[in-house]
Amino acid sequence: MGTPGHKSLHDLVGSVVSGDAPFYGGLDTIKHADHLRMDGEGRAAALWGADWCRFSVAGSTHGNQALALAVGEPGQKVIINRTLHRSLLLGLVLAGLRPVWVRPDIDVVSGLPAGVAVQTVRDALAANPDVCAVFLGDPTYVGTISNLAGHAEAAHEAGVPLIVDQAWAAHLGFHPDLPPHALAAGADAMVTSAHKALPACTQGAIVLARTQRLDQARLDRAFEATHTTSPTGSIMASIDAARALLAREGERLCARLLRGVASARKRLSEVPGLSVLDGPGVEPAKLVALLAGTGANGNLVEADLIAAGMPVEMGDRDTIIAIPSIADDEDRIARFTETLIAAVEKRRGQPRHPEPAAAWTVQPQTVLAPREAFFAANETVAASAAIGRVSAELIAPYPPGIPVLAPGELITADAVAALREVQADGGRIAYAADSTLATFQVIAS
Numbered sequence: 001m002g003t004p005g006h007k008s009l010h011d012l013v014g015s016v017v018s019g020d021a022p023f024y025g026g027l028d029t030i031k032h033a034d035h036l037r038m039d040g041e042g043r044a045a046a047l048w049g050a051d052w053c054r055f056s057v058a059g060s061t062h063g064n065q066a067l068a069l070a071v072g073e074p075g076q077k078v079i080i081n082r083t084l085h086r087s088l089l090l091g092l093v094l095a096g097l098r099p100v101w102v103r104p105d106i107d108v109v110s111g112l113p114a115g116v117a118v119q120t121v122r123d124a125l126a127a128n129p130d131v132c133a134v135f136l137g138d139p140t141y142v143g144t145i146s147n148l149a150g151h152a153e154a155a156h157e158a159g160v161p162l163i164v165d166q167a168w169a170a171h172l173g174f175h176p177d178l179p180p181h182a183l184a185a186g187a188d189a190m191v192t193s194a195h196k197a198l199p200a201c202t203q204g205a206i207v208l209a210r211t212q213r214l215d216q217a218r219l220d221r222a223f224e225a226t227h228t229t230s231p232t233g234s235i236m237a238s239i240d241a242a243r244a245l246l247a248r249e250g251e252r253l254c255a256r257l258l259r260g261v262a263s264a265r266k267r268l269s270e271v272p273g274l275s276v277l278d279g280p281g282v283e284p285a286k287l288v289a290l291l292a293g294t295g296a297n298g299n300l301v302e303a304d305l306i307a308a309g310m311p312v313e314m315g316d317r318d319t320i321i322a323i324p325s326i327a328d329d330e331d332r333i334a335r336f337t338e339t340l341i342a343a344v345e346k347r348r349g350q351p352r353h354p355e356p357a358a359a360w361t362v363q364p365q366t367v368l369a370p371r372e373a374f375f376a377a378n379e380t381v382a383a384s385a386a387i388g389r390v391s392a393e394l395i396a397p398y399p400p401g402i403p404v405l406a407p408g409e410l411i412t413a414d415a416v417a418a419l420r421e422v423q424a425d426g427g428r429i430a431y432a433a434d435s436t437l438a439t440f441q442v443i444a445s
């Protein structure tokens with residue numbers, strides 16, 4: 001006679017609820033489950049070398065927002081990469097933090113972003129001695145990495161913590177050929193999705209921190225502020241199981257993944273016109289195929305891969321991003337590679353230069369802080385009248401979920417054109433009040 005309302009019966013809604021158990025009152029009694037939670041989180045803290053750890057059932061989205069709520073106070077500035085995930089931008093809204101944007105360099109050959117240069121962050125710190133933290137997303141969505149140890153040193157010299165959104169790379173640090181994870185590189189906190197790179201249930205995320213520059217009680221308050229009071233036991237247990245797997249067999253499974261990806265990269269780069277992201281600035285477990293030299297349209301290649309039962313993380317005109325994980329053996333990765341090559345051959349066309357996607361090239365002009373814009377009175381205007389006005393909404397092509405327009409930013413003709421281009425290519429225009437882009441929500445005049 002407690003939750004869940006489905007009572008583990010399948011007679012009302014069918015088997016969709018199978019495997020669902022609440023954490024409190026399911027994995028243990030309501031009064032005792034916290035011991036179980038703290039035991040799992042303590043083991044994860046030890047594995048990652050953290051002082052503090054929490055398991056989230058609300059993804060890195062929640063983790064990012066918790067970490068935004070864990071630093072500074074409303075009105076303070078943070079240095080942050082503009083190619084951030086929308087969850088962190090909304091974290092700035094929640095926490096009232098003001099962004100000082102830094103941008104990654106764009107690789108001219110691939111049109112894709114590299115990591116943010118340490119000097120860029122150093123310059124921003126020198127120009128803004130009043131910031132309260134540095135936030136960086138690393139690896140980037142395309143798997144490029146920055147010098148996190150250099151960033152940590154720069155942030156610490158300025159007396160502020162470095163916080164890293166490492167959503168895509170929970171496996172980092174678990175094999176000598178992988179870069180260290182953010183904490184090992186010197187960061188003060190990181191969030192990672194256990195459901196992305198690790199075999200945990202969807203929504204599972206891990207938030208980890210050191211408490212030299214961040215306050216443990218504040219971290220807890222920030223985490224609890226927006227976490228559900230009814231976490232799903234199955235997600236919590238799966239995060240713990242992924243943690244146990246990494247501790248037990250992480251190195252072997254990462255070695256298998258690295259072998260699979262290395263072979264796939266080699267095989268793909270033998271295909272005329274096709275290349276892959278590779279080299280010291282790229283996370284070695286990511287598989288990013290660059291199609292421009294083959295003339296194939298990535299949106300069509302992606303559709304072929306879906307039809308073949310092998311959907312990928314992202315496809316746009318010039319790029320296919322696959323996310324192999326430690327669950328994939330070498331055969332699975334090789335089968336995917338051959339299917340990808342067959343799709344590219346089928347769609348081969350006139351080679352072209354890659355066009356950097358809107359998400360990477362956005363040059364925002366911030367007029368109002370994100371929080372002020374989020375709560376300001378707004379109105380809906382036709383697209384033609386929106387140019388030159390200040391956006392009230394966040395609009396992000398998804399994936400990758402990087403806002404092309406954020407609340408408080410000037411709506412430029414370039415931003416509208418870039419969004420329209422994504423739309424014309426069949427991309428999903430997410431979070432816009434009007435996803436047809438006929439109208440925009442702007443700050444009321």
Ligand SMILES: Cc1ncc(COP(=O)(O)O)c(C=O)c1O
Nearest residue numbers: 058059060061085137165167193
């Ligand atoms: C860089 C980055 N951070 C955070 C997130 C949010 O992760 P989650 O889906 O686990 O909430 C994403 C999702 O794609 C992401 O790309």
